[in-house]
Amino acid sequence: MDTILPDPTCFALQKLRATAHEIVAVVCSTQTTSACPLCQRASSQVHSHYQRTLLDLPWQGITLRLELHVRRWRCADTACPRRIFTERFATSIMPYARRTDRLTTWFTLVGLALGGKPGARLLQALGLVAKPDTLLRHIRSLQAPARAPLTHIGVDEFAFRRGRVFGTIIVDLLSHRVVDLLPDCEPATVSRWLAQHPEIVVVSRDRAINFGEAIRRGAPQAQQVADRWHLLENLAERLETWFRDQARPLRTAHDQLRDASPTLLGRSKAEEAEGQAEQARQRQRYEQVQQFKAQGCTAAAIARHLGVSRQTVYRYLAMTSSPPRRRITPPQTAQQRHTRRYVEQRWAQGCHNAVQMWRDLKEQGHVVGFRTVSRWVTLLRKATGIRGYRSTEPSPLGPPSTSLTPRRAARLCLKDPAHLRREERQVLADLLGQAPEIQTTYDHVQAFGRMVRTRSGQDLDAWLVEVEQRGCAPLRAYAAGLRKDDSAVRAGLTLPYSQGVVEGNVHRLKLIKRSGYGKMGLATLRQRVVLPQAS
Template sequence: MCDDWLGIVFPHLEKVLVEWVRVEGGVVRVKARTRDSALQCPDCGVPSCRVHSWYQRRLADAAVGGRPVVIDLSVRRLFCDVADCARRTFAEQVEGLTIPYGRRTVGLLGIVQAIALALAGRAGARLAAVLHIAVGRVTLLNVLMALPDPCSRSPRVVGVDDFATRRGRRYGTVLVDIESHEVLDLLPGREKEPVAVWLARHPGIEVICRDRAGAYAEAARAGAPGALQVADRWHLWDNLATAIERTVIANRPCLLAPEPSAPSARRLAAAPPSTLNPDTGMEKWLVTRTRERHQAVQRLLARGWTISAIGRELGLARHTAERYAHCENLDGLIDRSLRTTRLDDYKPYLIRRWNEGCTDAARLFREIQAQGYPGSTPQAVRRYLRPLRTGLGSIRSPAPVLKPQQVTNWIMWNPQHLRADEQRQLGEVLARCPELSAARGHVHAFAQMVCNLGGDSLPTWTDAVHADDLPALHAFADGLQHDHQAVVAGLTLPWSSGPVEGHVNRIKMLKRQMYGRAGFALLRKRVLLA
């Protein structure tokens, strides 16, 4: 009965002789020794049973019943009697229980390695404490870094993309086997040379999926000149969306609804602009700050200052200073600085009801609350209507203010996914702007190529784009011509960088889990093995 119980609780001790099991000070102690059997010399492989000496090993094991387990194991040191063998003695190892110089059993070591891979240092140490495993964060990191890298292999289809270890400053490159969706390697930096060297060391690559970055294109030509380069379709679509947004910004006046031409017997007042504070009637401080920062950055830029110097002078982050320096449309920058509220979607309804004669804020609040407004008090409604009470006559109901990004999304989305009101507003914008109407037609034609893998139609599409007066789309089409072979392959072959983008998201999760304090070597180890 006792032997059966030991076999159930400690199955990994079946190859040793257990002398006793006790609980001492909250720790389960197991006393055991190895069996008297011949063992092979690790060098020459000749069995030996002549004992040189005995010694004690103390091994930590996985907890049982919420108590740590310690195994006091007596093992032998044996002679090797082969005269030609360089080893005179060797220590005994128990398969499935011990490893050379190890202070943990094989089973506990596997648990510690799994914790280190999943949680790394501090978080792993906290979980280990819950599991009654005495291990510190530094030990977990050492165990993780001691794990061997996966075996190197030469894939047939490779995907390459960059990821940020510190956004705007340090980057890395991830290479993924597109067929098996496994990470092949992580390289520091996103320059041409490391990628080209890695590709040259892995012959047999036939297809390379990449984004539109020129460094990766040059690396593919240098490291794997015989491989076919494939431009990722998602990046092509994203580049098209950027060109469409620039086109919408260039035609921003078309987003405004036309003024009513019918004369009115009453004085009409415009609804309060979103840039003004409804309490004071003055410009919002965020708008003023954005305008002043833009003027200051442009003034210093005209003097020849660098982006970094401008940021230090004005106390701005480098990305913020760069955004103001490269701003092509100040109104769009101001729109992005304004904070949206939960009342924005209900403002057109409030204006319409005000014109109908309903000026009771409490009643209007109950009406929009029935429509789904999440507010619990009418204070926001009163605050919005306060400037209207000081005006004379009724207020015309303005059309919702459309933002370039919103119109861009409507143009890029599948028409079947638009709501009825979105289709109506987009139709009104396209009716006022033939340029945006033509751009939408080009977007739909490009979407057909992407969905149907019709890369053969690319020359016809670029010719049609150049036939219209759309400078932003002309630049996009010219960029496609410069990378023509890879773009046609991306629009024709089924390969894409989708698995790579998935691993980039996983890398971001692992990086943030370590709070950005881990080095590249640790991040690489976790990505390759986790």
């Protein structure tokens, strides 16, 4: 029976007493001496006896309570101010504790993993009674263990409330552990924390301006490192903006015909008219923004006058022409996708008869109307110029390709050519052949991508000069931004540090934060994020 005791070397089991809801173990101490907590001198003089009641680990889902009979001792050192002290059990029970150390370990693990209410429900299922507030108080009382001096850290923001309230997460890049959470991402707060750690030599960050300024003020001795993924992401955003003005090269003849046939896109005539009206409103707003800009109005003044957000005004100010119509295709069902692929496949094989295709689909068990098949075949006839339905020669064009969106075009230009699929290579080749400036922009983007992938920051100067002389306007603006952050960008293109570790911990923080249903305060969130990794 000694196996149920917290420490069999210090305790002896006298008897067990069972009730309907718990088991009570009567235990006495077997120590012959005890050390004074002040002078640490061992004493064998017993002063009196008393009883402690503690909770221990449950036994087969039943609560186990200890009735511990212990003693008070007289200090053997006459000069010690502590004349009488209680018996200590350093290996199993803390002074004044109401539960054993091993049960406290349960509270710690469950509280850090689940929090208050979920943790209390789990402990209740295991045979313990613990209130959510008890677990939360225990979590907040935990002390983080001492850590080695910080030399390489990464900083990033996270949201307490998405889009409204933000904080700062600080991660040790060498151990991949979260160091601290700050209540906001203001430069003053971050710089104050950095000033308390003068041993920091490297700080990784994204392209946010507030963190760059905070690091310069709080840790001027540290080398800032711009994250490579964010460099590429910012480049993709600039490239996407440029492709929005290059809408015509991105559209294929097939999709232009589809746009002229709204029924093929699942839109009614009323929905098509509404889309055209929305395009007219956007064109009118673009013209209004440009007129106010010509009059010298600020973005904030334009936003107030038109009743729109400043982000909308900035988007229109960055455009060189009126925004093109963005057609949002309703999601197709599996049956519709299969019908389209089947019609395009049979057309490429040489079958141009809509009736025959419809009959074949019916024989295969597909429920599809003849009008649906006929619309797709009519579209293919217009795209290929083949009029007769009796022709059986395969179409030299093959299945028609879909148009590129500005975002997909930007991603294709940024992607490593070695990782392109065969169909992506064909789409990219068609895109680059549309205009010489697209080929030039692609060469610039690929050159920067190679610098990022190979960490060859020594080629940055030549790339900046080339882009400033021959690059498109968005790339020149991107190059100007790199020059403003020159030191951090060069370090990002040379050193091995990045924000990957920080972003991973941000995702972990989101999971913990959401488990609190938006009611977790900073103190509890910091403990649940920092302590599991520190221990």
